[in-house]
Amino acid sequence: MIGDIMGVNESERPLLEVQDIYAGYRPDFDILKGVSLHVKPREIVCVIGPNGAGKSTVFKALYGFVNVRQGRVLFDNRDITGARPQDALKAGITIVPQLRSLFPQMTVYENLEMGMYLERDKARIKRRIDYILDLFPRLAERAKQKAGTMSGGEQRMLEIGRALMWEPKLVLMDEPSAGLAPLITKAIFRGIHRLNREIGLTVLMIEQNARQGLQISDRGYVLDLGQNSYEGSGRELLEDPNVRRAFLGG
Amino acid sequence: MRTLTEIWKRYKLGPLVLILLVLFLFLLPLPRWLAPERKLVSNSLLFSLTQLFMLVTLASDWNMTGGFTGYIDFGHAVFFGIGAYGAGVMMAKAGWPFVPALIVGAVAAAIFAVLIGSATLRLKGPYFSIAMLGTFVAMREIVRVLRPITGGGSGLTLPPYLNRPLFYYVTLILAVLVVAFVWWLRRTQFGATLVAIREDEVGAEMRGINTTLHKITIFWIAAFFTGIVGALWAYQNTFIDPDVVFFESRTIELVMMTMLGGLGTVAGPVIGVTVIYWLRDILWSNFLQFHLLVEGVLLIVIVLFFPEGIMGLLNDPSATSLGRLWGRYLGEGPKDAYQSTETETSV
Amino acid sequence: MDQLSQAAINGVMLGGFYAVMVLGFSIIWGVMGVINLAHGEFVMVGAYITWLLSKQLGWEPFATVIVVFPVMFAVGYALQHGLINRVIDRPYLISLLVTYGLSIIIANATKIIFTATPRTVDTAFSGFWRVGDVTVPITKTIVLIAALIIMSGLHLFLQYTRLGKSIRAAAQNREAARIVGIEIKYVYAITFAICIALTAVAGTLVAPTQPIYPFMGPPLTLKAFAITAMAGLGSIPGALMGGIVLGLVEVLIATFVPGVGTNLGIVSSFVILVVVLVTRPQGLFGGLKPAGAH
Amino acid sequence: MNPFALPTREAAAPSAPHPEAAPLLEGRNVTKFFGGLAALNSVDFAVYPNEIMGLIGPNGSGKTTLFDCLTRVQHVSAGEIYFKGVDITDYKPYQVAHLGLARTFQVIRVYKKLTVWENMLLSRQWGGLSMRKKFHTPPAETEDRARGLVSFLLLDRVMDEQAGNLSGGQQRLLEIGMALMPDPDLILLDEATSGVNPTLIEEIKDRIRTLNSQYGKAFLLVEHNIHFISDLCSRVFVLNYGQKLAEGSPDEIMENEDVIEAYFGADGGDDDDW
Amino acid sequence: AAPAAPSEPAASDGGEQTSEAAVSDNGCVGTIKLGAAVSETGKYAREGKDTRQGYNTWLDWVNKEYGGVKVGGDCYNVEIVYYDDEGDPDTAANLAEKLITDDEVDFLLGPYSSGLTMAASAISEKYNKIMIEGNGASESLFERGFKNLFAVLTPAGNYTQSALKALADQGATSVVIAYEDTAFPSSVGAGAQKWAEEYGLEILGVETYPKDVADVSAIMTKFRDMEPDVFVGGGHFNDALLFVRAAQELGFSPKAMVITVGPSNPKFVEEVGDAANYIIGPTQWEATMSYQDDYFGSAADYAARYEGMWGEPPTYQAAESTATALALQLAIEAAGSLDSDAVRQALNDLDVMTFYGPINFDETGKNAGKPMGAIQIQAGAINVVAPADAAVSELEYPMPAWDER
Numbered sequence A: 001m002i003g004d005i006m007g008v009n010e011s012e013r014p015l016l017e018v019q020d021i022y023a024g025y026r027p028d029f030d031i032l033k034g035v036s037l038h039v040k041p042r043e044i045v046c047v048i049g050p051n052g053a054g055k056s057t058v059f060k061a062l063y064g065f066v067n068v069r070q071g072r073v074l075f076d077n078r079d080i081t082g083a084r085p086q087d088a089l090k091a092g093i094t095i096v097p098q099l100r101s102l103f104p105q106m107t108v109y110e111n112l113e114m115g116m117y118l119e120r121d122k123a124r125i126k127r128r129i130d131y132i133l134d135l136f137p138r139l140a141e142r143a144k145q146k147a148g149t150m151s152g153g154e155q156r157m158l159e160i161g162r163a164l165m166w167e168p169k170l171v172l173m174d175e176p177s178a179g180l181a182p183l184i185t186k187a188i189f190r191g192i193h194r195l196n197r198e199i200g201l202t203v204l205m206i207e208q209n210a211r212q213g214l215q216i217s218d219r220g221y222v223l224d225l226g227q228n229s230y231e232g233s234g235r236e237l238l239e240d241p242n243v244r245r246a247f248l249g250g
Numbered sequence B: 001m002r003t004l005t006e007i008w009k010r011y012k013l014g015p016l017v018l019i020l021l022v023l024f025l026f027l028l029p030l031p032r033w034l035a036p037e038r039k040l041v042s043n044s045l046l047f048s049l050t051q052l053f054m055l056v057t058l059a060s061d062w063n064m065t066g067g068f069t070g071y072i073d074f075g076h077a078v079f080f081g082i083g084a085y086g087a088g089v090m091m092a093k094a095g096w097p098f099v100p101a102l103i104v105g106a107v108a109a110a111i112f113a114v115l116i117g118s119a120t121l122r123l124k125g126p127y128f129s130i131a132m133l134g135t136f137v138a139m140r141e142i143v144r145v146l147r148p149i150t151g152g153g154s155g156l157t158l159p160p161y162l163n164r165p166l167f168y169y170v171t172l173i174l175a176v177l178v179v180a181f182v183w184w185l186r187r188t189q190f191g192a193t194l195v196a197i198r199e200d201e202v203g204a205e206m207r208g209i210n211t212t213l214h215k216i217t218i219f220w221i222a223a224f225f226t227g228i229v230g231a232l233w234a235y236q237n238t239f240i241d242p243d244v245v246f247f248e249s250r251t252i253e254l255v256m257m258t259m260l261g262g263l264g265t266v267a268g269p270v271i272g273v274t275v276i277y278w279l280r281d282i283l284w285s286n287f288l289q290f291h292l293l294v295e296g297v298l299l300i301v302i303v304l305f306f307p308e309g310i311m312g313l314l315n316d317p318s319a320t321s322l323g324r325l326w327g328r329y330l331g332e333g334p335k336d337a338y339q340s341t342e343t344e345t346s347v
Numbered sequence C: 001m002d003q004l005s006q007a008a009i010n011g012v013m014l015g016g017f018y019a020v021m022v023l024g025f026s027i028i029w030g031v032m033g034v035i036n037l038a039h040g041e042f043v044m045v046g047a048y049i050t051w052l053l054s055k056q057l058g059w060e061p062f063a064t065v066i067v068v069f070p071v072m073f074a075v076g077y078a079l080q081h082g083l084i085n086r087v088i089d090r091p092y093l094i095s096l097l098v099t100y101g102l103s104i105i106i107a108n109a110t111k112i113i114f115t116a117t118p119r120t121v122d123t124a125f126s127g128f129w130r131v132g133d134v135t136v137p138i139t140k141t142i143v144l145i146a147a148l149i150i151m152s153g154l155h156l157f158l159q160y161t162r163l164g165k166s167i168r169a170a171a172q173n174r175e176a177a178r179i180v181g182i183e184i185k186y187v188y189a190i191t192f193a194i195c196i197a198l199t200a201v202a203g204t205l206v207a208p209t210q211p212i213y214p215f216m217g218p219p220l221t222l223k224a225f226a227i228t229a230m231a232g233l234g235s236i237p238g239a240l241m242g243g244i245v246l247g248l249v250e251v252l253i254a255t256f257v258p259g260v261g262t263n264l265g266i267v268s269s270f271v272i273l274v275v276v277l278v279t280r281p282q283g284l285f286g287g288l289k290p291a292g293a294h
Numbered sequence D: 001m002n003p004f005a006l007p008t009r010e011a012a013a014p015s016a017p018h019p020e021a022a023p024l025l026e027g028r029n030v031t032k033f034f035g036g037l038a039a040l041n042s043v044d045f046a047v048y049p050n051e052i053m054g055l056i057g058p059n060g061s062g063k064t065t066l067f068d069c070l071t072r073v074q075h076v077s078a079g080e081i082y083f084k085g086v087d088i089t090d091y092k093p094y095q096v097a098h099l100g101l102a103r104t105f106q107v108i109r110v111y112k113k114l115t116v117w118e119n120m121l122l123s124r125q126w127g128g129l130s131m132r133k134k135f136h137t138p139p140a141e142t143e144d145r146a147r148g149l150v151s152f153l154l155l156d157r158v159m160d161e162q163a164g165n166l167s168g169g170q171q172r173l174l175e176i177g178m179a180l181m182p183d184p185d186l187i188l189l190d191e192a193t194s195g196v197n198p199t200l201i202e203e204i205k206d207r208i209r210t211l212n213s214q215y216g217k218a219f220l221l222v223e224h225n226i227h228f229i230s231d232l233c234s235r236v237f238v239l240n241y242g243q244k245l246a247e248g249s250p251d252e253i254m255e256n257e258d259v260i261e262a263y264f265g266a267d268g269g270d271d272d273d274w
Numbered sequence E: 001a002a003p004a005a006p007s008e009p010a011a012s013d014g015g016e017q018t019s020e021a022a023v024s025d026n027g028c029v030g031t032i033k034l035g036a037a038v039s040e041t042g043k044y045a046r047e048g049k050d051t052r053q054g055y056n057t058w059l060d061w062v063n064k065e066y067g068g069v070k071v072g073g074d075c076y077n078v079e080i081v082y083y084d085d086e087g088d089p090d091t092a093a094n095l096a097e098k099l100i101t102d103d104e105v106d107f108l109l110g111p112y113s114s115g116l117t118m119a120a121s122a123i124s125e126k127y128n129k130i131m132i133e134g135n136g137a138s139e140s141l142f143e144r145g146f147k148n149l150f151a152v153l154t155p156a157g158n159y160t161q162s163a164l165k166a167l168a169d170q171g172a173t174s175v176v177i178a179y180e181d182t183a184f185p186s187s188v189g190a191g192a193q194k195w196a197e198e199y200g201l202e203i204l205g206v207e208t209y210p211k212d213v214a215d216v217s218a219i220m221t222k223f224r225d226m227e228p229d230v231f232v233g234g235g236h237f238n239d240a241l242l243f244v245r246a247a248q249e250l251g252f253s254p255k256a257m258v259i260t261v262g263p264s265n266p267k268f269v270e271e272v273g274d275a276a277n278y279i280i281g282p283t284q285w286e287a288t289m290s291y292q293d294d295y296f297g298s299a300a301d302y303a304a305r306y307e308g309m310w311g312e313p314p315t316y317q318a319a320e321s322t323a324t325a326l327a328l329q330l331a332i333e334a335a336g337s338l339d340s341d342a343v344r345q346a347l348n349d350l351d352v353m354t355f356y357g358p359i360n361f362d363e364t365g366k367n368a369g370k371p372m373g374a375i376q377i378q379a380g381a382i383n384v385v386a387p388a389d390a391a392v393s394e395l396e397y398p399m400p401a402w403d404e405r
């Protein structure tokens, strides 16, 4: 639809398709009231919106942490509505949550290992860890350090690294840059962009740091009050006066 | 109907006060019907009610620290014991009359609460619980070892004085007093502060709350009332020894009753105590062999299905439907597992 | 001097039992945040199974482990599945009450089935060795050795197996564990099952050294609680050291204070507990998570 | 409704900061060790009355630790801290708060089981209220103030919601509200805008300016949002590895080579960080 | 419902029924209602069961065989109302009150244990109701000047008397004593010290330990190094097992071990096996004793009857419970009235011989007439060895060391 104008591969079918979902935490109260979005292979898609709009809730719905009451979620043409976390993982989706999610007493290496918890082939795990450590030299330096003692930026990096362990088809990132110094933020965004270019990583992310987030994104969605309110290419949204005024702070 | 619910929600405590008042008015004249030929009230019933009032007082005391402040005290009965022994020793060894002895017991409990509280109230969660449990067990053995003062394991015999109506009145008034106190407390900023401490102690401290002072204050107040009950109990029981006074399951029963009623609510302990006391009565007269077993099963069922206690049910009547209950058992659907808990900064 | 070495030996033996007894409690607490108040009752059940097999079928008590472990593993798994799982996400007070209810049920059911008469179990490995003037009880030596073996086995399991790692992961960050695909309920059920089985095995080990009866549980639970809080949650070296320290303190005081020594020994272990907690809230030996992380 | 209905406790005249005046908050030689790690190494640091100061630095440079030391959440390993000329090095956190120092937390600390409204009310009373006064219900002016702040922070919609159920950003806003409730003289905000929607950030900026210029409140801001810092602050202090790296006006800082290297990152896109 | 006679698990009422009325066709005109709160659960569950079975043995006999209690010219059936006191004194007191005021029983039978009797008797005293008991031996019970409390058993202080005397006669010269620091064992311990001095035994050590103790090895280690002739242990059944285990494990072999509560119970031999041999225990009563009466016949007859009813041999707790009820019956019959004052007088005047031994209450309500016996386990059998006139077997002394058996 609108998003397709700027889409990287217009002909390709979406990898993830969220169709008009309703979901919430209480039985009688919906937080998401009809959210639809889609992500095509090798795309970076960014979701922005005010606090409490329900952005994180969308992720939770995809990852089986909250009940979807209505609507469907299709991934790779399979219906994964109401999947459990391990089902989502098996389907090829990994997640970097909004708040820290490492095993603080385990080493960096062990944390990466846990990223492949569902894999039993030891050699493959080893290969993947080598690959990730290669990708993030900073982590390689600290492979033996306990995750809990690393700085905020390093922890974020480790979380992203762990999410990539699984060779996911789609990574969900909830505010990957929150709380990170500009240097690291840049590095993270660049890194995401690079991974997207080099290995075709597909990313769906939420960002409050909307300008930078939209800059590296192919497309973006604006969510407000549990509903879609705008969508378009990253640049379109950045330049849309309404969006700027209401969501980007002028 | 809507306004009614709103009033209930807004002044959560309003109807409770009414109920309590009615109950009070009803209970007050009970002993007057005591004339045996009329058979309305037997001494045994009075005795049961006296026990009930004591339990209400104890549970409300426990609720002050456990429910409001969030410090789950597994050794609360230690204050009961100190109250009992304080009064008992003064009466049996020093020959004091009861009232001054009771004051000694209650004050001793409060002082001990300040002392032990300044050490243990720095601990969090289960660590506080176990430290208090340890204090409780240690105190029992200390009392046992201090044979010359406390009579050791053989205990102390107090002059029997078994005026049921008197004990009835005294414990009733005490219970009403304590419940009213808690009710008033919860509405003051002091009470709100206690809840704040329960929710985030470090945060509260940094927002200007002298948490130590608040915790110790409520701790000794609770201990003081508990000490009074201990002294009354000792006098009524006519003899004390370490094992009957420092009775392990006393505290955990208080916890259980408070939970059933509603932790951290004013009416919770009253309701919980009454229901369990009454339930027990039915159980042991019907299942002589199995009553404890049945009680255990009931306890589990209660906790599984009514984690917020009876007060929780009152506030959310829809939660009673069978489907909802089953849902609760199955675990209320997916949890918000996504937002991880933060670590604490040390003070 | 002889009295001292004898007391030290008695203390270490007692400590060995404490240590193996406390493991299950400590790990359940550390991993799942559940304080199992029915712990002592599971020790008791293990002891009763041993008693049944050895008194009725003439088995060697120590050999009954091969029955106790799998049976109690199954029981633990079922319990976790049907009961504990329902309360695991709730505040710790709730799980406390559920397990307390469980303890009442187990103790009273046992009483109804086996009556309240205390039972004893006889092993072929009874008697004592004399080393100089010191007596080393054979049964308790076996208990101590078994305790050490169990602990090292458990340590290796947790540290190096995939299942062990997932148990540790679940203890450190439940949400993260779910995110990487660990099926948390399964891990919990296995953990609980292993711990209950271990606890019951402790019952098997203790059966030949002291009488068993339906209401023997609560004091054991109390000890387990104290040692765990003192030593650090889920810490195996902590459990060993904590158990032995406590055993030694109790026995030494009981031996060298005339008259009321045994009473004082019990007081002292709780005084130590309170002092340790107040001065070192994270316990003496670290553990799965920092104190107060609940 | 005016969110700041209450008169300020000390009617400080609005005026520009006087660097030569006595500092409002001062840390001398502040040092903090975690085991062997020096999270703060002899930091000398001052905030002057009526100023808005920024504190920036890479992740793990010790900013939060400095906050914690200043508000007495952590004990300093060495050094002294003065607030309004009082040596508060050995004060308890609540005593510091009573003196008129408020803060927010990087890791959100709201009373999760209490409603937004209760959270706000609870934060007001503690300007040194006596124990006796605590046995009364909150005065109307406190409620007015809370109501004003809640609507300013766009939280009216969730006023009766338990704070734990708010979204991440809403909880941040609530934190700011709670810091403002007691009408402090100096407010420390630790990454108060992280995860907050940009539009709202603009409004918060306005309010901070108003508070500063009209009511004479001083602010100390830890931020990674450099626009926020450069728009608001008159002075910026840069920490790196627990030591002062630079100090000066935002413009000076932005051009400082060391700061660029350690914090902003050179603008040549080298991806080698990964 | 007849007071049926099931075997294990005891308590005929199985659940709902708390009162047991015996209906027989003896044409009696009325019913005497007795009340008893006895532990069904809790720490005294084991002994509580013996107590109930003891009472029920008498109940069954008096209603079915004896044809009811004879009061004046009339005869009365008897009914006992039971409650479970859970081993909790509060409950015991409340139940006593309930029995008196709600159930309106005529007389109360005692609970098991001194502590519970302490609580319950205060209530009966207040109501001026007679409580007659056979399971509260603590001396302090009788120091309160109560008029309505009567006990058929020998008080705790005298428990070890005849055993110590017999051992002194055999040449023992020193003794060590360990007891649980609760009411009843403390009385036993104090009494043991008194009698040891009286018979010229040197006291080498006295140790106390708390309830629920799980390890007594420290005490036994200390005692072993003192090399005493006689070990006296006072506690409950558990502790008896614990003492034997610990002595065995530590190679502590005194020349004699006297342990209260455990050894006289046949279950003790069952549980401990060969190690039980040579152990001496005080006993209120044994089936082999030579006492006899017109009601239950000899002690042995009583034992046979009991075993027939309950499928297990009687413990002395059971026998003294039966004797308690029997004493009450005899007093009622002597008084010829159900009036409390008359029965109290009759109890004070009572002086009879029963299968359980002589019963003769002193002014405090203790049974002054009955000496305490001592048994020794000999080749697995429980034989009375003291006092001399009730003995059926010689005391075996000294006991061989553990490793020489």
Ligand SMILES: Nc1ncnc2c1ncn2[C@@H]1O[C@H](COP(=O)(O)OP(=O)(O)OP(=O)(O)O)[C@@H](O)[C@H]1O
Binding pocket: A025, A026, A031, A049, A050, A051, A052, A053, A054, A055, A056, A057, A058, A098, A208, B336, D158, D164, D165, D166, D167, D168, D169, D170, D195
């Ligand atoms: N566990 C929960 N229980 C009840 N309500 C919740 C829960 N978590 C979130 N909510 C509510 O759901 C709404 C949307 O929350 P969500 O976390 O999805 O917002 P968001 O768009 O991610 O906001 P932010 O940018 O602040 O992170 C909020 O109003 C919040 O109050």
Ligand SMILES: Nc1ncnc2c1ncn2[C@@H]1O[C@H](COP(=O)(O)OP(=O)(O)OP(=O)(O)O)[C@@H](O)[C@H]1O
Binding pocket: A149, A150, A151, A152, A153, A179, A181, D034, D037, D039, D057, D058, D059, D060, D061, D062, D063, D064, D065, D066, D106
């Ligand atoms: N409680 C603690 N124990 C051990 N080390 C700690 C502790 N708290 C902080 N540190 C360490 O001290 C250093 C400074 O941490 P601090 O939180 O102050 O950094 P920060 O500047 O606030 O970083 P960020 O911008 O990521 O919040 C870090 O290296 C951190 O790992």
Ligand SMILES: [Mg+2]
Binding pocket: A055, A056, A057, A098, A174, D167, D168, D169
């Ligand atoms: Mg969010």
Ligand SMILES: [Mg+2]
Binding pocket: D063, D064, D065, D106
């Ligand atoms: Mg920080």
